[in-house]
Amino acid sequence: MFKVDKKQMPAAKRLIKIDLSSTVPVYQQIADQIRAMLVEGQFKAGERLPTVRQIAVDLGVNHNTVAEAYRNLAEEGWLSLERGRGAVVMSRSTPAATPKARIAFANRLRDLVAQVRAAGLSPRAIRTEFEEVSESLLMQKKRDSRR
Template sequence: MLINLDFEANEPIYQQLTNQIIDGIARKELKPGEGLPSVRSLAADIGINLHTVNKAYQQLKQEGFILIHRQKGVVINPDGVPKADESYRAQLQKKLRPIIAESICRDVDELEFLELCQSIYNSYKGGTTS
C-alpha cells in the first residue's frame, strides 16, 4: 500500500496516515493479520517524525483497526475491524452533521449529496478509486 501525505494540507499528518491505513483496510489492500511497518521504519520511509506515526497507530489501535504486539509488531486486527454499534453510529452521525450542513450551505442538493455518497461507498465495495 502506498502512503501519500500532503504536507501542505490543513489536515494533520497523523490523521492523513490514519485515514490512509483505514482506506487500505476498506479496499482490502491490507488484510487481517497482515503486518505493518514499525513506527520507526514507517517514519523513516515517509520522512516524518516517529511520534506522528505513533499517534496514528495509537488511534488505529484504540478504534480496533490494528493490534500492537511487543514481539509480533503492528498487525491489522486478525479478527477484523469491530462491527458498528450504537456508539459508533452516534459518532458517525456527529461527523456527518457538519459535512451535510456545509453541503446545504453550498447548495449541494440532497440527491447530488446522496449520489456522491453512494459512488464513494460503491468504490470501496468494488475496489475501484473514486
C-alpha cells in the same frame, strides 16, 4: 503511503496524505486514513504494515507521530504492535453500534456536506460521491460474506 517495497507491499493501496494546515492533528489524520483502508479490507489479517519510520520519512514527520497513530489503531483492536517485529494487522470483529453513534454520524455528515457546499460543490456532485461510496460498501459486504 508507502514507497513500493518489492517484497513487503504487494500493491500500494491508497496513499496517505496529510494536511499540515488542518486543525486535525497529523497523527489522527494518519490513523483515520489507515483505518479507512483497514475497514475497506485492503489489508489481510497477519499482513505487516510499513514501519513507523518508513511512513514518517514518506510524510516528512517524526516517527513518534506515526507511532501515536499506530497506538490508537492498536487500542481499537486493528493492529498488534511489538517492538522489533512491527505492526501486524489483526482480524477484528466490529462491535454493535450504539444509537448515539448513528446520530453523531448524521451530524458529522451534515457538517461535511455543508462545508463542501460552501466550497461550491453541487448537490449533484455530492450525490454522485454518495453513490460511489455506497457502491463500495456493497462490494465489501459481498466480499465479507464470501469468507
